[in-house]
Amino acid sequence: MTHTSTDQPARRPSGAIVPVLAFAGIVVAVMQTLLVPVIKDLPQLLSTEPSNATWVLTSTLLSGAVATPIMGRLGDLFGKRRMLITSLSIMVVGALVSALTSDLLTMIAGRTLQGFAMGAIPLGIGLMRDMLPREKLGSAMALMSSSIGVGGGLALPLAALVAQHADWHALFYGAAGLGVLAIVLTLLVVPESPMRAEGTFDVLGAIGLSAGLVLFLLPITKGSDWGWTSGTTLGLFAAAAVVLLLWGVMELRVKAPLVDLRTTARPAVLFTNLASIMVGVSFYVVSLVLPQLLQLPKATGYGLGQSMVTAGLLVAPLGLTMMFTAPVYARLSAKYGPKVTLILGMLIIGIGYGAGLGLMSAAWQSLVIAVVLGAGIGLAYSSLPALIVGAVPASETGAANGLNTLMRSIGTSVSSAVIGMVLANTANHVGGVAIPTMHGFRVSFMIATGAVAVGLLMALFLPKPNRAPQLNFSSEEEANLERAEEVLRAFRGRVLGADGSPVARAKVTLIDRRGRQAGATLSSEDGSYVIAVPSEGAYVLAARAVGHGPLASSASHAGDEVAVDLDLSLPGETVSA
Incomplete structure (x- = not known):
């Protein structure tokens, strides 16, 4: 797969494009965090059993996991801005559906639609790569990637305030309003990217991946209710393994796959995605533990006795610190590269959780933990899209970042299931109510520390960059570099008619030799063309133009940085009798 430019002129991006796209990411985070303050009240609010009420959260997780890679690929094919607006529009519809009902099934349907907004993060990163100069790209992608934490940190106290003083349905009206504002700002400020991937949308691949993800994530989120060794849980895990294996085999044989598994298997992409799972685990543990510790009554002997709103305000610096680390990340990454910043972020997260094991006795200590973990998670989250963008072609940015976002979602899902099980199994039961214990909180922090250690190991396996970080170039230097790179490792020449x-x-x-398109371009006014070669090997150059017959010419390239000259002479147009 490769990328081409559309023939339509694009608006020049303004300086407001980064804050607008980051705002869209914050809106997505608000949608995710919306129901956290009322989780324990959902069974009563929806007149249902607790095991049924959890579907309100599970449905959003499943639809977001499915939509993220699919919307990324659709953005690569049909326009990232168009798919961003589509994702936000579906979220708005879902929020309005939920705002108007207290029926369980209708609420689940609305929350399922809201999950489609998760595609906004990789689409926003893809738009930034396509339109921003290199010297601005690092901090922009860092801010976009960290917007999940920023939105969650800001939304938690605000949602708690609304839940305490108004009808809980107002939460959904607020989310819908923010979604509409994000759509309007995107339409006004963000131009459509001219970059397009070649090929068609892999419908079977989308169905296969969706089925595999649902079969995998469903038992993770519901295993504690069904029993981890129950036939249903084990059967779904087995079915997920079979479906995803068959899906992988099929994707390797498709010319334009939903996910290019060959690209995904590159060490730079593979180890980044594995590290992303661990970062997702570490992010969600603190989001689950600190609010509960802060709100437990002091009568327990370890609870900190804070109100819902105060607890939200004390946890909010987790997201705010992630936002403030974006410019710090840009400077560090420009000097040392995103691999180093990822390792540094993981080390800070490990320090935060290690210190947290002994800092759980006062509200101010929770604030310190939130700030330290926010700094580490912010650096780690900011590094992930830069590592992915640096390892995949521009035509695969949306799909590759969608897959990376999915890996983070899988990390948070696993974290939610494991920590939920730990807290439930270590809880004290008083009057039929399960109360989390300090032992459970500390075990949760130890699990997060272990996840950080595994993530750090994955980060160390990342290959060393072959060249200096790209973000050091200015816009003018970038343009000169791209012009120079065009004539290296390429075929070049002129397209001529039958008369010369x-x-x-x-x-x-x-x-290429597999019959896949490896590049495309249009000849200039003097007939000249230059087309980059991805690697050494045998190729076919196909040329066609209006009024001329088509031409297919075989050629080989040694893969070195030398252009191979090849003129393409089109035959005269064949006229049927």
Whole structure:
């Protein structure tokens, strides 16, 4: 797969594009955090059993996991801005559906639609890569990637305030209003990216991945209710393994797959995604533990006795610190590279959880933990999209970042299931009510520390960059570099007609030995063309133009940084009798 530019002129991006896209990411985080203050009250609010009420949260998780890679691929094919607006629009519809009902099934349907907003994060990162100069890209992607934490940190106290003093349905009206504002700002400020991936949408691949993810995530989120060794749980895990294996085999054989598994298997992509799972685990543990510790009554002997709103305010610095680390990350990454910043972030997270084991006796200590963990998670989250963007072609940015966001979601899902099980199994039961214990909180922090250690190991396995970080270039230097790179490791020449005259705007397509498109370009007014070669090997250059017959010419490239000259002479157009 490769990328091409659309023929339509694009608006020049303004300086407001980064805050607008980051705001869209914050809106997504608000949607995710919306119901945290009322989780324990959902069975009463929806007149249902606790095990049924959890579907309100599970449905959003499942739809978000499915939608994230699919919306990323659709953005690569049909326009990232278009798919961003589509994702936010579906979220708004879902929020309004939930705002107007207290029926369980209707609420689940609304929350399922809201999960589609998760695609906004990779789409926003893809738009930034396509339109921003390199010197601004690092901090912009860092802010976009950290917007999940920022939105969650800001939403928690605000949602708690609304839940305490108004009808809980107002939470959904607020989310819908924010979604509409994000759509309007995107329409006004963000231009459509001219970059498009070649190929078609892999419908079977989307169905297969969706089925595999649902079969995998469903028992993770419901295993504690069904029993981890029950036939239903084990059967779904087995079915997920079979479906995902068959899906992988199919994706390797498709010319334009939903997820290019060959690219995903590159060490730079593979180890980044594995580290992302661990970062997701570490982020969610603190989000689960601190609010409960702060709100437990002091009569327990370890609870800190804070109100819902106060607890939200004390945890809010977790997200705010993530936002403030974005410019710090940009400077560190420009000097040392995103691999180093990821390792540094993981080390800070480990220090935060290690210190947290002894800092649980006062509210101010929770604030310190939130700040330290926010700094580490912010650095780690900011590094992930930069590592992915640096390892995949521009045509795969949306799908690759969608998959990376999915890995983080899987991490938070696993974290939620494991920590929920730990807290339940270590709880004290008083009057039929399960009360988490300090032992359970400390075990949860130890699990997070272990996840950080595994993530740090994955980060150490990341390959060393072959060249200096790209973010050091200015816009002018970037343009000069791209012009220079065009004539290296490429085929170049002129497209000529049957009479030897140059042919302008002829489409030249590069096809690799597997029959897949590896590049495409249009000849200039003097008939000249340059088309980059991804690697050494045998290729076919296909050329066609209006008024001329098509041409297919075989050629080989040694893979070194030398352009191979090849003129393409189109035959005269064949006229049928």
